[in-house]
Structure formats: structure tokens, C-alpha cells
Amino acid sequence: MKKNVNDWIATELAEDPPRSKSLVMTIFGDAIAPHGGMAWLGSLIGLLAPFGVNDRLLRTSVFRLAQEGWLGAQRDGRRSNYAITPEAMQRFARAFRRVYAAPHVHWHGSWTFVLGTNGLAATERAALRKELLWEGYAVVANGIAGHPAGDAEALDALLGRLGMRGKVYVIQAAQLPGVQGKPLADLIEEGWDLSAIQAGYQRFIDRFAPLRQLLRGTLTAEQAFTVRTLLIHAYRRVELHDPQLPVELLPDPWPGAQAYELARELYLATYEVAEQHILAALRDEDADAPAAEAAFFERFGGLR
Numbered sequence: 001m002k003k004n005v006n007d008w009i010a011t012e013l014a015e016d017p018p019r020s021k022s023l024v025m026t027i028f029g030d031a032i033a034p035h036g037g038m039a040w041l042g043s044l045i046g047l048l049a050p051f052g053v054n055d056r057l058l059r060t061s062v063f064r065l066a067q068e069g070w071l072g073a074q075r076d077g078r079r080s081n082y083a084i085t086p087e088a089m090q091r092f093a094r095a096f097r098r099v100y101a102a103p104h105v106h107w108h109g110s111w112t113f114v115l116g117t118n119g120l121a122a123t124e125r126a127a128l129r130k131e132l133l134w135e136g137y138a139v140v141a142n143g144i145a146g147h148p149a150g151d152a153e154a155l156d157a158l159l160g161r162l163g164m165r166g167k168v169y170v171i172q173a174a175q176l177p178g179v180q181g182k183p184l185a186d187l188i189e190e191g192w193d194l195s196a197i198q199a200g201y202q203r204f205i206d207r208f209a210p211l212r213q214l215l216r217g218t219l220t221a222e223q224a225f226t227v228r229t230l231l232i233h234a235y236r237r238v239e240l241h242d243p244q245l246p247v248e249l250l251p252d253p254w255p256g257a258q259a260y261e262l263a264r265e266l267y268l269a270t271y272e273v274a275e276q277h278i279l280a281a282l283r284d285e286d287a288d289a290p291a292a293e294a295a296f297f298e299r300f301g302g303l304r
Contacts, residue, residue, distance in 0.1 A: 004214060004217075005211075005214050005215070005217075005219065005223050005227065006223070008210065008211065008214055008227075009050075009223070009226055009227065009230070012207070012230055013051060013052060016207075016234075017051075017052070018051060018230070018233050020048070020053045020057045020058065020060070020061045021060075021061040021064055021065065022233070022237075023048065023051060023053065023061075023229075023233060024044070024048070024058070024061045024062060024065060025065070025070070026229060026232055026233040026236065027044075027047055027048070027229060028071070028084060028092070029092055029095070029096040029099075029232075029236075030096065030228070030229065030232045031047065031225070031229070031274075031278045032084075032278075032282075033084060033092065033093070033096065034292040034293050034295070034296035035278065035279070035282055035289055035290055035291070035292060035293075036083075036289065036290050037083050037084040037089065038081055038082070038083035038084075039081065039082060039083075039282060039285075040079060040080070040081045040082075040282075040285035040286060041058075041059075041062075041079065041080045041081065041082065042079070042284065042285045043281045043282050043284060043285045043286070044058055044062065044082065045058060046281040046284065047225075047278070047281050050222055050225070050226045051226070051229070062082050065082075066082070069085060069087060069088055070084065070085065070088045070092075071083065071084060071085060071088075072084075072085045079285075090157065094154065095236075095240060096236070098239065098240065098244070099232065099235060099236045099239055099240070100298075100299035100300050102260055102264075102300075102301060103242075103244075103247065103254075103256050103257055103260055104247070105149045105244055105245065105246045105247065106149075106246050106247060106248065107148055107149060107185075107246030107247075107248045107249055109174050109175065109184070110148075110172050110173060110174040110184075111146050111147065111148050111150075111172070111173050111174075111184060111187070112146065112147050112148075112149075112150025112152075112155070112170065112171070112172055113140075113144055113145070113146045113169075113170070113171050113172075113173055114128075114132060114137065114144070114145045114146070114155070114168055114169070114170055115143060115144045115145075115168065115169045115171070116143070116167075116168045116169040117129075117143045117145075117168055118143050119167070120164075120167060120168070124162070124164065124167075127162055128162060128164060128168070129145070131158050131161070131162060132145045132158070135147070135151075135154060135155070135158060136242070136243030136244045136245070137150070137243075138187075138191030138192050138243070139191070140187055140190060140191045146187065146191065147243070147245075148184070148185075148187070148188070148245060148246055148249060149244065149245065149246045150172075155170065185249055188245065188249050192243055192245070194245075194250070194251065196241075197238065197241060197242050197243075197256070198251070198254075198255055200237075200238035200241065201238055201242075201255035201256050201258070201259040202255050203238075204234055204235060204238055204259050204262075204263075205255065205258060205259055205262055207234065208231060208234065208262055208263075208266060209262060211227065211231075211266055211269075212262075212265070212266070215227070215266065215269045215270065219270065219273050220273075221273050221274065221276040221277035221280070222277050224270040224271075224272075224273035224274040224276075224277065225270075225273075225274040225277035225278060227266070227270050227274075228266075228267060228270040228271060228274040229274075231263060231266050231267060231270070232263075232267070235259065235263045238259070239256075239259075242256060263300070264300040264301065267299070267300055267303075268300065268303065271299075271303055272303075275292060279291065
């Protein structure tokens with residue numbers, strides 16, 4: 001076990017240094033979005049400094065995120081600020097909402113299937129497949145993607161984003177009574193290899209479990225922010241690759257449930273002090289930077 005929190009942070013940054021662009025995404029989603037979703041470059045420099053991300057790396061990262069449509073940039077004289085674009089905000093909010101939500105999807109015996117993709121152009125098929133995989137769908141047969149707990153709202157938004165509403169069939173199907181077919185639950189093994197997800201959750205548990213003891217002392221605001229950020233950065237990297245299958249269809253025990261409880265416990269131990277560091281950094285460049293919105297305190301089932 002590491003001797004103290006600073007030792008743990010130093011080891012984490014040395015053994016698994018986060019990529020700067022991905023880390024910027026984590027900080028925008030976890031720390032900046034609850035405070036209006038905008039930060040001046042000077043504030044970002046201060047927030048990224050504990051992770052060894054220098055000015056040049058940060059500028060390159062936010063420039064690339066702006067090119068990709070995630071961030072919008074504005075100038076005020078010689079100063080620049082960056083904000084999550086309106087187009088990206090819905091996806092941003094959905095992704096991070098998943099991170100803080102307990103794994104509680106249940107199966108009602110049916111599947112959602114997306115089919116009829118053979119009539120799409122090759123570029124459309126590729127884009128749709130990529131987005132469906134990101135939403136946790138699996139290709140269960142040629143030209144057919146399926147999920148046992150498909151989110152209708154998210155799927156409709158996905159099709160709208162790609163301009164594909166009305167271009168594919170979206171159906172909900174259940175086992176046909178009286179016909180001795182293979183159980184629909186067997187499609188899990190055919191569609192997903194869950195071993196990598198299981199291993200990812202276990203690595204997360206092994207890395208962060210020692211913090212249970214280390215966080216019992218008093219933390220500085222910067223320490224709390226650094227730990228909270230590394231926690232969410234690591235957790236979201238594995239959680240967002242989890243296809244969010246119903247609990248009834250998962251291996252038992254499923255390490256995702258244990259990983260969630262660990263993430264929740266450590267977040268509760270750090271979020272409040274970390275907020276002091278976040279607000280100080282934001283208000284160093286903008287005295288009117290708002291406090292965290294009410295929705296922030298609903299994370300992990302309730303922070304208060």
C-alpha cells in the first residue's frame with residue numbers, strides 16, 4: 001500500500017499517465033459542466049497542472065476537441081474561453097449521466113433490433129455501426145444489431161444525429177411462444193465478449209481500493225480534486241465500454257457492481273473538498289463562475 005495520498009497520485013501518474021485530450025474531456029464532464037460548461041484557458045491551465053499537462057499540451061488538446069465539435073472557442077482580447085458546444089452537450093450529458101448511475105438495467109424478455117442496413121450507403125452503414133456499438137449494441141447477425149435493453153430515446157437521438165430516421169427498421173422482439181427455438185438469452189454469448197470488460201473493472205478495483213484507507217485523513221483541495229479526477233477518468237474509461245446489459249444476463253458475480261460501489265464511496269469522500277479547488281480555478285479568471293447546479297448533487301444516487 002502507498003504511504004499517503006501524494007505517493008498514490010505520483011504512482012498513478014507515473015504508471016498510467018492519462019492522455020491530455022481524454023483528461024480534458026473528463027475534467028469538462030466532471031468538473032466544468034456542473035458550473036455552466038465554460039472555462040477560460042487560464043483556469044484550464046490551473047486545473048490540468050496537477051497532472052503534468054503543460055500549456056502547450058493543453059492548447060493542442062482543446063484545439064483538437066474544438067475541431068471535432070466537442071468544444072467551442074471564443075476570444076475576449078488576448079484571452080480565450082472554451083465551452084461544450086450545444087451540439088455536443090446532449091451526448092456529453094448522456095455519457096456522464098451513465099458514469100454516475102448505478103447499474104440497474106433489468107431484462108423484460110425482449111430485444112431491440114436494428115435491421116435493414118443493407119440499403120444504406122457504405123459510409124452510412126459504417127457510421128451507424130460505430131454509433132450502435134458505442135451505445136452497447138452488438139452485431140448479432142449480418143446486417144442486424146441488437147440489445148436486450150435498448151434505450152428508445154437514445155436510439156432515436158442516435159438516428160436523428162446521423163440523419164437516418166426512417167432509413168432502417170427498429171423492432172422489439174420476444175421469444176415466440178410454442179416454438180422451441182434457442183433462448184434469446186443465448187445471444188449474449190454470441191454478441192459480446194465480456195471478458196475485457198470484467199478485466200477492466202477488476203483493474204479499476206485493484207488500483208483504487210487502497211484509497212479507502214488513504215482518504216481517511218485530511219485532504220487539501222488540490223489533492224481531493226486530483227483524486228476525484230483520476231477516479232472518474234479511470235472509471236469512465238471502463239464503464240463507457242460496458243454494453244449496459246441487464247443484470248439478469250450478466251455473469252454472477254459481476255465486477256461492475258463492485259466497481260460502482262467503490263467509485264461512489266471514493267467520490268463521496270472527495271467531491272466536496274474538490275469543489276473548492278474547482279471553483280477557485282474557475283473564479284480566478286471569472287469572478288462570476290457559478291456554483292454547481294442542483295443536478296450535480298444527484299450523482300451516484302445523491303451526494304448530500
